[in-house]
Amino acid sequence: MNAGMMNWKEHGRKIPKENLDRFIPNRSAMDFDFAHHALTEALIEARDGKKEEPLELSPSKEAYRKRLAETLGLNRTRILAFRNKPQPPPHSHYYSHHQQQQPLKPRRRRIPQSCSKVLDAPNMLDDFYLNLLDWGSRNVLAIALGHTLYLWDASTGSVSEFVTIEEDQGPITSISWAPDGSHVALGLDNSQVQLWDSSSNRKIRTLNGVHHSRVGSLAWNNHILTTGGMDGMIVNNDVRIRSHVVDTYRGHTGEICGLKWSGSGMQLASGGNDNVVHVWDRSSASPTHRLEEHTSAVKALAWCPFQSNLLATGGGGIDGAIKFWNTHTGACLNSLDTGSQVCALLWSKNDRELLSSHGFSHNHLALWKYPSLVKMAELTGHTSRVLYMTQSPDGCTVASAAGDESLRFWDVFGMPETAKKPDQKAAAHEPFSRVPRIR
Incomplete structure (x- = not known):
């Protein structure tokens, strides 16, 4: 050897x-x-x-x-091995620890750059401090044009003239659908707030003595209708009872131009012409946080649907900033300079995206990815500042109205995996199910 x-x-x-x-x-x-x-x-x-x-x-x-x-590897017959391990088996439909799972490529969604529909909106008030557009849970959009409220049924495409306010009461300065999608609240220039039943086309009641001047902001929280006026006051009204005023919030020194309840209904955000944002707890008459970093009036408010304590706010005029707040601590998490007046904000219900509408000088809509704040798209078509935005119940379509007297529809948020229609039976149980009628 x-x-x-x-x-x-x-x-x-x-x-x-x-x-x-x-x-x-x-x-x-x-x-x-x-x-x-x-x-x-x-x-x-x-x-x-x-x-x-x-x-x-x-x-x-x-x-x-x-x-x-x-x-x-269970079909082996030998116990001893004299050579190195063989190569991993070829691709199989069964799981093997030899195979490394390939990361999935992110889904890229096509964002339409043009609107899907345009409707005329004559006599639309070009006023930054008002709120004249809202889309109800029964897929009916309401828009106030001067003294008249119009309804557009998205299911049928039909338009109807719902009510015209008397000359000495109007114009209509704010509108908001109740959670049931059947009752709608109107704020008027003469300080009144009216409640209407859209199914019977009749006025349910009028809330008098709530404010001393026009009511430019409305927000529902179940059976509580919160109103904000030019007098700087915020009032909670329980529409089930005769003596409807249950809470009054004082803290703003200018007109209330934005009101939004959080998804839990436990916190209220208010924006005013005094450049201040207040965050209120439902059970407290004093603001939990006073946010003073904006330099112009704050009308655009949007609570995040996937993070309950995240609030986005937008400044008008020369401010042009979108700010993100932790409402538990009052800390400003991030700020984005858009270079244009911010009129409205909407979060996507399906993705981590935020849509903003702008006035001078861009007059467009912009879609932002969160939290990177990368601009995903610019939606152009309006020729004047885009003052009002609202979202369809399924979260897919956004309607915008501008001072150019046009109403445009944008399929900016795509289609959800399962688009659910509003449950008519479930919606009928709130907010008026516990009482026979509104008094």
Whole structure:
């Protein structure tokens, strides 16, 4: 043997390991768990003197068994290994620890750059401090044009003139659908607030003595209708009872131009012409946080649907900033300079995206990715400042109204995985289910 090895070395040739006369197992290539199982199973069968008869399987099940055994490495017969482990098996439909799962590529959604529909909106008031557009849970959009409220049924595409306010009461300065999608509240220039039933086309009641001047902001929280006026006051009205005023919030020194309840109904955000945002707890008459970083009036308010304590606010005029707040601590998390007056904000219900509408000087809509704040799209078409925005119940479509007297519809948020229609029966139970009628 030694002479043979010398002859190989003398000729400068490499000795092949396979031709050696000794077989030394390769420990790194052995599966000791499998070896232990194979040996103990054989000993048990030898001790008991019996072996289980294999079950007769159908051809399809037998093929499945063989494929599974091959993938999991269970069809081995040898215990000792003399070579390195073989290459991983080819791609299989069954899971194998040898295979590394490939990361999924992010889905890229196409964002339409043009509106899907345009409707005329004559006599639309070009007033930054008002709120004249709202889309109800029964898929009916309400828009106030001067003294008249119009309804557009998105299911049928029909438009109807709902009510015209008397000359000495109007114009209409704010509108808001109740959660049931059947009752709508109107704020008027003469300080009145009226409640109407859209199904019967009749006025339910009038709330008098709430404010001393026009009512430019409305927000529902179940059976509570919150109103904000030019007098700087915010009032909670329980529409189920005759003495409807239940809370009054004082803190703003200018007109209230934005009101939004959080998704939980426990916090209220208010924006005013005094450049201040207040965050109120429902049970407290004093603001929890006073946010003073904006330099112009704050009308645009939007609570995040996927993070309950995240509030987005937009400054008008020369401010042009969108700010993001933690309403538990009052801290400003981020700020985005848009370079244009911010009139309205809407979060997507399906993705982590925020839509903003702008006035001077851009007069467009902008879609932002959160939290990177990368601009995803600019939606153009309006020729005047885009003062009002509202979102369809399914979260797909956004309607915008501008001083150019046009109402445009944008399919900016795409289609959700499962677009659910509003539950008419469930909606009918709030906010008026506990009482026979509004007094």
